[in-house]
Amino acid sequence: MNNNRKALLFSFFVVLYFALVLCVHLLMQNNDVHYLFRKILPTYEVSLDESWNKTITNSNKPFEKITSEKMTVWDGSHYNFIKEEMYSDIKNFAYYPLFPLFWKVTGLSTLGISLLNIFLFALGMWVMFKIFANNISWKHLLLLLCVPYMVIFMMPYSEALYFVFIALGLYGILKERYWLYFLGFILASMIKSSSLLFVILFLCLEGLYALNHRSISLFFKRFLKAIFPVILGMFLVMLFQWIMGAPSFFQSIISQKYWGKSLSLPQLPFSFWSNESRSITVPFLCLYFLPMLVVLAREVVLALSSKRRIAFDKWKYVRLICIVFLVGNVFTALFTQHGGLYSLARYLLATPFFVFLLFDTINRKQNNFWQIVCLVIGVITIIICKDYFAKADFFGAYLVIVTSFLVYFYRRIHTKILYSLLAIIVLLNACWTAYMFNCFLLNGWIFT
Secondary structure (H helix, E strand, O other), X not given: OOHHHHHHHHHHHHHHHHHHHHHHHHHHOOHHHHHHHOOOOOEEEEEEOOOOOEEEEEEOOOOOOOOHHHHOOOHHHHHHHHHHHOOOOXXXXXXXXXXXXXXXXHOOOHHHHHHHHHHHHHHHXXXXXXXXXXXXXXXXXXXXXXXXXXXXXXXXXXXXXXXHHHHHHHHHHHOOOHHHHHHHHHHHOOOOOOHHHHHHHHHHHXXXXXXXXXXXXXXXXXXXXXXXXXXXXXXXXHHHHHHOOOOOOOHHHHHHHHHOOOOOOOOOOOEOOOHHHHHHHHHHHHHHHHHHHHHHHHHHHHHHOOOOOOOXXXXXXXXXXXXXXXXXXXXHHHHHOOOEOOOHHHHHHOOHHHHHHHHHHHHOOOOHHHHHHHHHHHHHHHHHOHHHOOOHHHOHXXXXXXXXXXXXXXXXXXXXXXXXHHHHHHHHHHHHHHHHHHHHHOOOOOOO
């Protein structure tokens, strides 16, 4: 099978996964069926007092029916407001305009754009499968479908469109087609406020590259070339918002304060807006963030060494882009959210950066020492998360830990056993995704 057909087939199975999620959700709308699974797929009732304070209580009702009205909540309501009214609310300048404008052009309802997002994500995954070409296999796809944050692509959020353009940009880097990189990153920089992080990302990465090659001129040449589409995209966002009535040309940055984001020192203990978010974020930080910090520290030490030059091909370059982006997002949350790690899980997992590292890790053979280190980290993670393994809303921790174990140790598992385990985890993740989607419809879970 040629690479194009394989990538198309895998993307089709991504869509089938979401169809499975919707089937689970439809089954749980039946009162008798849901009664059998109510302990592991609970529902909630939400009430608001006169001050709009929210109270969430357990309920025995079946899952909600899917309607556009029920999906116009949380960030979906803000994107919908911008689509209809543009920037008449000063708080909404924190949201970048390309996604709501794209939504407006499609003429779709909230439910329609959510369904389109599924296909946009599949398109982005088609690009990611193309990146890895002959090195991709069914285990890559199944491990991807075990990731416990797929639900974001079923909602009227900007992540799916962002995923497509970032994937296109990474593809452009690896195929040495600057125009694809330029197109992908300029458009991505008009969708989410993380575009400012790209400037810091390339500053660090090109600094590391230039340090390794001992060339200041090389740094300026490569850095300016890398950030040009990002800066241009940010400028177009600010210009558009200013034309739409923004009080300041930099209102997109200023308005972040209305959502609790401002420079601050990290605060302990960390806080979360939901158990679901905590169950994914904490094990992720243990299993991936700390090892990525070690990898970056090693790269800096090697670059500073006058005796040894490190290989810096395009694959390693993209690998470091992904690592720096994920690490940068963690530090951004630590230093801007006053101890709150809300939104962090979707900023990390629902991106091509994480998918690239996932596929790249599967392809790279790990030596025994590294596997022992991963096993030790895994045991420590389980100890840290031991209190999570009791309630349904913490089930994400199981998925993160078990999937990570398979990523690092699948070569030691018999093929038939491996695929059997993957099939079970994919099914469990589909149930978890249906549960989270229902929480979103209930307006009962702060989806971050």
